[in-house]
Amino acid sequence: MGHGHNSRTKQSEGGSNTDLRWIAPESAIDPVCGITVHTNAAKSAVHDGHVFYFCSRECRERFEAAPDTYLNQESATLETGGAVHG
Template identity: 80%
Template sequence: MEAIIYFLVWAGLILLMMRFGCGAHVMGHGHNSRTNPMQGGGNPDLRWIAPETAKDPVCGITVHTNAAKSAVHDGHVFYFCSRECRERFEAAPGTYLTQDIAASAVKEAVHG
């Protein structure tokens, strides 16, 4: 019984420190986190919303973003129809970013 009380006292102390003390910034409560975007705050109303559809840069297929595989390159989000297309893109993104639309249309027909 004494061990349980000991544990609960320490757990309560750590909770208080995280909520109000030195760990408050971790929980988003301290150091003016809502006013300084560099400390994880920023505008709470600002949100990125994905487009409904996007074009797979590897095979050119139009995919619904809610069910697509995704990857981030150079600060941009790219969506893929399959894991294989995403892996090809991640291996050599420059190859697929410089392709023209005609080459993508040919790959779409081959991808099937």
């Protein structure tokens, strides 16, 4: 009978769904420069399980070199309604 490795029914019953797909948002804000970018043409990077989109390779490289710097700025911007206090 086999082990069921190729059985979709077994996967569905076990809670594993191989049909899940990541659908990127249409646009996102570059965390380095603040520009709104269309994700289909943007550079991207994954940090701490989150996907970030960038307007250029340079912004992506800056983010990858010090992501916490930009994430802290982003959090401050969200908490203060747009004003970053430094």
